[in-house]
Amino acid sequence: MKFGKYAGDWIGERPNLRPRTVELYEYLFRVHLKPMFGDKPLSDIKDPQVRRWRKSLLDRGVSAVTVAKAYRLLKAVLTTAVDDQLIRRNPCRIKGAGQEKSAERPVLTVAQVYKLADTIEPRYRALVLLATFGSLRWGELTGLRRRDLDLEAGTVRVERQLIRITGKGLVFTEPKSAAGKRTVVIPGLITHDLEAHLKDFAQDGDEGLIFAGPDDGPIWNSNFNRRFWGKALADAGLPKIHFHDLRHTGNTLAANAGASIRELMDRMGHSSTRAAMVYQHGSNERLRQVAEQLDTLARDQLTKASGTQRARKRKRAD
Template identity: 35%
Template structure:
């Protein structure tokens, strides 16, 4: 005996719940199941049950209208077809967006981390056209103000992803409309190191790493550029560093050698005269004669020196100089500050630091190359050498 009063052997037409089209059956759970025999002579059920009988009846009425159409499809097949044509969710689109980008490994890892931690958990399941300015504002507020740089980077990433969706005509407008949200203002600006502080820092580093302080400061090198320098990149006769590559380290992975941060990072930097003797000393004592020998090598690994090793010595050295606020990256900006005081123009500084787009670098290069030796000489004069 069925719950609706019919027995197992009764024909379908005799059971309660039968209608002019389709049938509705009350389940033991109290919910209602709706189904009908389609033009293909197969029985098709609604993809879900209904709490109220009137909702089941409404679904059957809608299916009854569809059955008369020449393009009728079974409910399951139709649902799969509709889902295949829905706009992507933010999580799916962001994953494809990231795969299609030509990014440095560290940048790719940064973006993936921001997506995994802050964007996908809150907004990942939302389909792109459903992401609204209000939704973005509420999400941005939930990030909190304690880490302004991270918050700004996360917002900028979301804005960039959705900007591409606008270009690809998936959404009509970018819902990231919060003015200034992509820029973080530092609470304090680190003062460049003084010449005396630089001397103390250098003296408190192991001898094999003192040149790293010199080149980071006086040649304005990024850490990845510095740690990938090899003997063949140093031209003693011309007092030049040929910056062509950079090394990146990701947790748990071996060093990855690639191009510089941008096309403008490929540059020839004049070594200030007072730094040149330190370069010659370092090459003679710590660097094997082969052209591909690294200037700074991890003693245990034989690979590029790890940042953690550099910091293990740098942190006590900066403490000795009374500058616990100084980051390694600030040495590069200290050098830029000294170059400016020595008469370097904005174009000179951009060339020396490798800052700018490729097109801008080409505009600066012709003027800056001729002046870079003059700037290096003036920097040495400021150092008192």
């Protein structure tokens, strides 16, 4: 059997794949796997060909992250081919080739976040603040309804997300995992901004979208980036960052405020510790706070111990 037919069937037969994952697999197959392997019989794909294919992608300037994703897909397809006894061994044996080494994301200061919120179109001020201080993803924010926000309790409930699917447009789906459905406690600092936003910009009714575009419809990420995001960054004098970096900033702030790994996982909507561990690398500010707290603790205990020793000396003298 030829790889192209087998890989196409493999993608179509995967159970419970999310629409965006299917879209990603189809893109990786069409653009990066099929040109090299599509017409080859599975048994003809050998280790040297896989190495040359990967090197050619990197040499052409395909990002390391995309190459890692394509390699993982190729390896997964051929692993199933081994299970189906169509080939004897998997030729994908490049150590570390499937690992993504993303560049470290930038972190804004609180002052920079507010500078951005002050600069961007007023309709999107609360979007910037909730993305940061609620650590929410773009799709989670744009999928929020009025009934999901409880300002009295200071919470926002994440139950769905709004994503773009090729050929279908914007579609409401459930979060990536069960952990993605969560209640996030938000700081009182942004309550007034959210109240003002609900009054001026949100759709009407409990089911109305909290964040809507100028036409009162759902916000398209591409339109937002083109018309508002880049301009706001430039006007605020900030570097070119992605909207998702606001979530990263919020996670970092939460970690610096003392959130545990479990608390970060709950806040971020992750079921594993891997992502939360990223934020446990203490910043200089947080490490200084820890050192100061340790200093106070040690001094208090030394003072108590010294007082006890003096009392004992007085008792012996008496």
